[in-house]
Amino acid sequence: MSSRTIQVTDTLHRYLLEHSLREPDVLQRLRAETAGMAERNMQISPEQGQFMQMLLRLMGARRCLEVGTFTGYSALAMALALPEDGDVVTCDRSAEYTAVARRYWSEAGVDDRIALMLGPAAESLATLEAREGGGYDFAFIDADKTGYADYYERCLRLLRPGGLIAVDNTLWDGRVADDDNPSEDTMALRAFNRAVHADERVDLSLVPIGDGLTLARKR
Numbered sequence: 001m002s003s004r005t006i007q008v009t010d011t012l013h014r015y016l017l018e019h020s021l022r023e024p025d026v027l028q029r030l031r032a033e034t035a036g037m038a039e040r041n042m043q044i045s046p047e048q049g050q051f052m053q054m055l056l057r058l059m060g061a062r063r064c065l066e067v068g069t070f071t072g073y074s075a076l077a078m079a080l081a082l083p084e085d086g087d088v089v090t091c092d093r094s095a096e097y098t099a100v101a102r103r104y105w106s107e108a109g110v111d112d113r114i115a116l117m118l119g120p121a122a123e124s125l126a127t128l129e130a131r132e133g134g135g136y137d138f139a140f141i142d143a144d145k146t147g148y149a150d151y152y153e154r155c156l157r158l159l160r161p162g163g164l165i166a167v168d169n170t171l172w173d174g175r176v177a178d179d180d181n182p183s184e185d186t187m188a189l190r191a192f193n194r195a196v197h198a199d200e201r202v203d204l205s206l207v208p209i210g211d212g213l214t215l216a217r218k219r
Helices: 010-020 026-033 046-059 073-081 093-108 119-133 145-158 172-177 186-195
Strands: 063-067 085-094 114-118 134-143 159-168 202-207 212-219
Touching: 010 046, 010 063, 010 212, 026 046, 026 073, 026 093, 046 134, 046 159, 046 212, 063 145, 063 212, 073 085, 073 093, 073 114, 073 134, 085 119, 093 114, 114 119, 119 172, 134 145, 145 159, 145 186, 145 212, 172 186, 172 202, 186 212
Parallel strands: 063 085, 063 134, 085 114, 134 159
Antiparallel strands: 159 212, 202 212
């Protein structure tokens, strides 16, 4: 028994992956290609992707929204967990990184389930809100940290009651708890975490998986 979350050492992390991870080959290869890129740390961990798939299946989710595509690992993981009539709308600014994503989505046979909106995420979300009004089951936010507060509000409006927002990097490699770290991204994440903690519109859990994953269920 333990009254607090266990510390995950490198040895224990390997054990966790060996005894939990069921990563499809297409996701493995996408992760391997991304590992060779300068911005590889922007990709979520495979165990987080699998955890998100579990959430989608438990919810019976059909409509997903994503802010921050990068090379498409999380969008692909979500699409693979959806029924055939499910869909993912994902927003990103980079044509270069999302070109990699498109290759793997096509190879996995789920490119018809994923719609990419290129451009500033705030503009894409505003377009979705004006065009559709909402009804999404799940939203995943993993983009520029200073934009989190705005993305959260926009995703909350696009979500159905009972829908779930997942927000990545909310533990920020521990820097959010380091008062001597005044970087802009760290300060933005601290402010975001405080705001969501006080937000009575949602049920809340901050899960120590990956770099910290905040789960906010719309009431």
